[in-house]
Amino acid sequence: MEKLLPISSPENIPQEYRQTPIGLLLEYHNLNRPPETYDKAQLLIGMCMDNRKHLHIPDNFAFIIRSGGANLRYSEFKVSYAIGVGQVRHIALIAHNNCGMVNLISRKDEFIEGLVESAGWDRERAEEHFFHYAPMFEIGSETDFALSETKRLRLRYPKIRIAPLLYRVEDNKLYFIKES
Ligand SMILES: [Zn+2]
Numbered sequence: 001m002e003k004l005l006p007i008s009s010p011e012n013i014p015q016e017y018r019q020t021p022i023g024l025l026l027e028y029h030n031l032n033r034p035p036e037t038y039d040k041a042q043l044l045i046g047m048c049m050d051n052r053k054h055l056h057i058p059d060n061f062a063f064i065i066r067s068g069g070a071n072l073r074y075s076e077f078k079v080s081y082a083i084g085v086g087q088v089r090h091i092a093l094i095a096h097n098n099c100g101m102v103n104l105i106s107r108k109d110e111f112i113e114g115l116v117e118s119a120g121w122d123r124e125r126a127e128e129h130f131f132h133y134a135p136m137f138e139i140g141s142e143t144d145f146a147l148s149e150t151k152r153l154r155l156r157y158p159k160i161r162i163a164p165l166l167y168r169v170e171d172n173k174l175y176f177i178k179e180s
Helices: 019-032 074-086 102-117 123-137 140-158
Strands: 004-006 043-047 062-066 090-097 160-170 173-177
Touching: 019 043, 019 090, 019 173, 043 074, 074 123, 090 140, 102 123, 140 160, 140 173
Parallel strands: 043 062, 043 090, 090 160
Antiparallel strands: 004 173, 160 173
């Protein structure tokens, strides 16, 4: 928790994100700001595919890329599309606690067994699949990964403002992940 900045009033939003679509995201989701009408997306949200999360945001407010661990390394064309064609200038990268992309190796047997039982894969192919992809999708720590992914994206898209956030599944609230 010491790495997280709770947002329970508009004054808690860090200065650099106030009056931006990232500040608005926090106001809509955490502070029940009444929804406004949008005719185009204001920002891009990157978040995990995990089913426990639901954002309270207005219609048309955001592009959303959902990918395990909020890992956008393999979604770069879509990020570029949201910027180049969708004209967004802000990205909210939303990690969450208890993410399944942490410590994937602990779910290896379950993963392989599930593919064999449910999808009809043969065991050897399922094992190969796991060992090929698990290192690409393992994130290590939700918050540390979100911070490093934020840094990577800032280098890649230097004029875009990017904020690392965390969705806590216990209270369904968004927090800023403290940088530095
Ligand atoms: Zn996750």
